[in-house]
Amino acid sequence: MTEKSPDMAKQVADRLNGRPVVLIGLMGAGKSAIGRKLAARLELPFIDADHEIEEAASMSVADIFEHYGEAEFRRLEASVMTRLLGAGATVLATGGGAFMNADTRAAIGAAGVSVWLSADLDLLMARVSRKATRPLLRAPDPRAVMQKLMDERYPVYATADVTVISRDVGKDEMADTVVEALHYHLCLKTPETGTIGP
Ligand SMILES: Nc1ncnc2c1ncn2[C@@H]1O[C@H](COP(=O)(O)OP(=O)(O)OP(=O)(O)O)[C@@H](O)[C@H]1O
Ligand SMILES: O=C(O)C1=C[C@@H](O)[C@@H](O)[C@H](O)C1
Ligand SMILES: [Mg+2]
Numbered sequence: 199m200t201e202k203s204p205d206m207a208k209q210v211a212d213r214l215n216g217r218p219v220v221l222i223g224l225m226g227a228g229k230s231a232i233g234r235k236l237a238a239r240l241e242l243p244f245i246d247a248d249h250e251i252e253e254a255a256s257m258s259v260a261d262i263f264e265h266y267g268e269a270e271f272r273r274l275e276a277s278v279m280t281r282l283l284g285a286g287a288t289v290l291a292t293g294g295g296a297f298m299n300a301d302t303r304a305a306i307g308a309a310g311v312s313v314w315l316s317a318d319l320d321l322l323m324a325r326v327s328r329k330a331t332r333p334l335l336r337a338p339d340p341r342a343v344m345q346k347l348m349d350e351r352y353p354v355y356a357t358a359d360v361t362v363i364s365r366d367v368g369k370d371e372m373a374d375t376v377v378e379a380l381h382y383h384l385c386l387k388t389p390e391t392g393t394i395g396p
Contacts, residue, residue, distance in 0.1 A: 226325030235373035
């Protein structure tokens with residue numbers, strides 16, 4: 199399927215003016231899948247932070263957790279995020295925990311435009327149950343883990359510049375919705391009132 203509004207995407211890309219769009223959200227929210235389609239619409243490079251971490255460590259995220267522990271993964275994640283945020287205008291899909299690091303959050307705020315893909319528990323569980331590669335969910339009750347992560351993280355994710363509710367619609371429709379939300383944030387909203395300008 200083709201994108202709905204190439205003009206809108208072009209205006210968003212112009213307004214980004216060298217800044218990355220940084221996608222945040224829980225596992226299964228669609229950061230990687232929607233991020234790839236968003237990048238195509240904005241004609242920007244797509245970067246997946248989890249993939250970059252795997253390249254830097256020459257091993258999978260699951261293996262880093264298993265062999266070095268979560269704390270070491272978080273250190274590596276923070277350092278990779280610093281590097282990626284300096285890469286100019288890109289669409290950057292973060293790992294689900296990256297925005298929970300205060301330094302990383304501040305760096306995202308300074309360098310980029312953050313977009314939270316917010317999704318409810320049922321949708322997330324339906325999505326993540328397709329693959330067993332996520333180390334945090336290798337637990338006796340993955341749904342309870344996801345609920346706990348939602349409780350801890352959603353108040354922090356909610357500080358993102360833009361929030362898009364992840365709906366059970368196709369990926370192209372979701373990517374179009376993100377373009378529209380970015381267009382509203384970057385091109386229509388006035389900083390003073392938060393409403394549509396001038
Ligand atoms: N809008 C959508 N419609 C249908 N499937 C989707 C949609 N968004 C994501 N998916 C699918 O859900 C699964 C999880 O999505 P994805 O891997 O993009 O999540 P993520 O936010 O990157 O998660 P993680 O933090 O674990 O990397 C994938 O199989 C993806 O293709
Ligand atoms: O939500 C999280 O903390 C994680 C999400 C994934 O993207 C990976 O970064 C890793 O599995 C941890
Ligand atoms: Mg991902």
